[in-house]
Amino acid sequence: xxxxxxxxxxxxxxxxxxxxxxxxxxxxxxxxxxxxxxxxxxxxxxxxxxxxxxxxxxxxxxxxxxxxxxxxxxxxxxxxxxxxxx
Amino acid sequence: xxxxxxxxxxxxxxxxxxxxxxxxxxxxxxxxxxxxxxxxxxxxxxxxxxxxxxxxxxxxxxxxxxxxxxxxxxxxxxxxxxxxxxxxxxxxxxxxxxxxxxxxxxxxxxxxxxxxxxxxxxxxxxxxxxxxxxxxxxxxxxxxxxxxxxxxxxxxxxxxxxxxxxxxxxxxxxxxxxxxxxxxxxxxxxxxxxxxxxxxxxxxxxxxxxxxxxxxxxxxxxxxxxxxxxxxxxxxxxxxxxxxxxxxxxxxxxxxxxxxxxxxxxxxxxxxxxxxxxxxxxxxxxxxxxxxxxxxxxxxxxxxxxxxxxxxxxxxxxxxxxxxxxxxxxxxxxxxxxxxxxxxxxxxxxxxxxxxxxxxxxxxxxxxxxxxxx
Numbered sequence: 001x002x003x004x005x006x007x008x009x010x011x012x013x014x015x016x017x018x019x020x021x022x023x024x025x026x027x028x029x030x031x032x033x034x035x036x037x038x039x040x041x042x043x044x045x046x047x048x049x050x051x052x053x054x055x056x057x058x059x060x061x062x063x064x065x066x067x068x069x070x071x072x073x074x075x076x077x078x079x080x081x082x083x084x085x086x
Numbered sequence: 087x088x089x090x091x092x093x094x095x096x097x098x099x100x101x102x103x104x105x106x107x108x109x110x111x112x113x114x115x116x117x118x119x120x121x122x123x124x125x126x127x128x129x130x131x132x133x134x135x136x137x138x139x140x141x142x143x144x145x146x147x148x149x150x151x152x153x154x155x156x157x158x159x160x161x162x163x164x165x166x167x168x169x170x171x172x173x174x175x176x177x178x179x180x181x182x183x184x185x186x187x188x189x190x191x192x193x194x195x196x197x198x199x200x201x202x203x204x205x206x207x208x209x210x211x212x213x214x215x216x217x218x219x220x221x222x223x224x225x226x227x228x229x230x231x232x233x234x235x236x237x238x239x240x241x242x243x244x245x246x247x248x249x250x251x252x253x254x255x256x257x258x259x260x261x262x263x264x265x266x267x268x269x270x271x272x273x274x275x276x277x278x279x280x281x282x283x284x285x286x287x288x289x290x291x292x293x294x295x296x297x298x299x300x301x302x303x304x305x306x307x308x309x310x311x312x313x314x315x316x317x318x319x320x321x322x323x324x325x326x327x328x329x330x331x332x333x334x335x336x337x338x339x340x341x342x343x344x345x346x347x348x349x350x351x352x353x354x355x356x357x358x359x360x361x362x363x364x365x366x367x368x369x370x371x372x373x374x375x376x377x378x379x380x381x382x383x384x385x386x387x388x389x390x391x392x393x394x395x396x397x398x399x400x401x402x403x404x405x406x407x408x409x410x411x412x413x414x415x416x417x418x419x420x421x422x423x424x425x426x427x428x429x430x431x432x433x434x435x436x437x438x439x440x441x442x443x444x445x446x447x448x449x450x451x452x453x454x455x456x457x458x459x460x
Contacts (some may be wrong), residue, residue, distance in 0.1 A: 037199035043227050045202060046234045062236030064210070067202055 015077050018055050019074055022048045030073045058083040104167060104201050106210055109156035114140050116166035124193040130343045142337065143173070150174060153215045154187050158195065159203040161211070168194035168203040170211055179439065183325055187216035188455060192228055208235055218434035218443060222455025229429045237433035240444050242410040244429045247421035248403060249393055251294065252281035254372070255402035260350040278370060294397040297390040301361045304351030304362050312359055312452035316379055316449065321442045323449035334453065344374055359397050361388045364453065375406030377453040385415035410446035
């Protein structure tokens with residue numbers, strides 16, 4: 001249980017790191033709406049997806065692309081967890 | 087989770103979500119305004135001209151198909167903030183007619199970009215009923231979006247070439263663009279004069295060899311006949327009629343931006359049509375090639391013919407996109423070749439068809455992409 005929580009925390013931190021790196025932010029709240037805040041445009045999304053693929057060794061196929069997955073850090077973490085479990 | 091406070095957003099927040107719907111005639115005016123803002127070439131013509139061309143391209147006399155529409159993104163106030171021009175096209179593939187769809191002029195306002203409108207427009211377009219989708223003359227950012235959505239750039243259809251016809255004018259062109267108008271004209275005249283003197287002095291780099299063929303204007307019927315001959319060796323080609331060609335020629339001729347449209351046939355000494363080229367001649371400027379096609383093995387003749395013609399029309403530079411069969415011929419070996427300056431993009435779920443599209447078995451010239459029409 002503790003191990004799972006630790007692992008989850010590590011994923012959160014890595015997603016946070018990738019997000020900050022890609023969006024040139026110092027920090028981002030897990031529930032910040034990245035679309036509403038105007039933080040993520042189409043090109044930034046493409047770059048973010050590439051960075052996530054590299055960081056987590058996952059492959060985001062075109063048919064798996066649901067933009068809602070990128071609305072917040074929380075939803076990105078869920079998407080990464082889902083991809084990693086495939 | 088132990089995260090620090092959120093940093094300030096880098097861009098203004100979009101007020102709310104954007105809706106994507108089919109482009110209607112009522113949207114033309116907004117699209118004209120957006121085109122003027124986004125594309126420098128649209129500032130060279132009047133808004134009235136743009137209005138008519140867009141109306142003509144997307145709403146008049148075009149082949150239409152339910153479910154394939156140009157798309158607009160509108161904000162909650164109903165303001166058009168994004169556009170993707172879409173043209174359905176018919177192609178012949180393995181003896182059957184298949185439906186393709188070409189997209190161009192992807193644009194979005196700053197706010198719409200923050201709401202992922204370009205990505206959503208492309209995603210909706212690519213999920214249409216067409217067998218394959220393509221885009222011509224796309225910029226790098228569109229290539230990245232397109233690839234992310236499952237499409238591929240066609241490397242063999244993305245090789246652009248530039249041929250200096252008048253070396254001095256060609257060489258000073260980048261300089262001319264940096265100088266104000268008052269200096270630009272004298273530099274242009276001096277360069278052109280120097281090129282003339284080089285020509286008189288018969289310096290080898292300053293003259294074009296006259297090809298051993300007959301060049302004369304070619305009509306639509308003859309082009310159509312020639313296309314039918316070329317298409318025999320292709321597995322996929324556009325299903326075009328003479329009236330389609332007539333329409334595209336009319337649009338090309340009306341465009342005041344690029345110079346004088348020429349369509350020239352090449353006949354060998356046995357009076358057989360071996361190729362033709364359609365291009366804009368611009369005295370003292372860049373001559374843009376729209377379509378240059380020849381029978382297999384006649385590419386050198388074709389290349390020399392275009393250069394000769396454009397040189398005699400006063401052009402300083404020839405520019406175009408090579409088709410796959412012209413790669414490795416003078417179009418790329420005797421020209422400045424620029425792979426990936428812009429991109430031809432394909433999106434196709436059928437692997438067999440995709441392979442054909444990326445090969446020289448597909449016939450797809452700049453004439454099949456309407457990008458430069460707006």
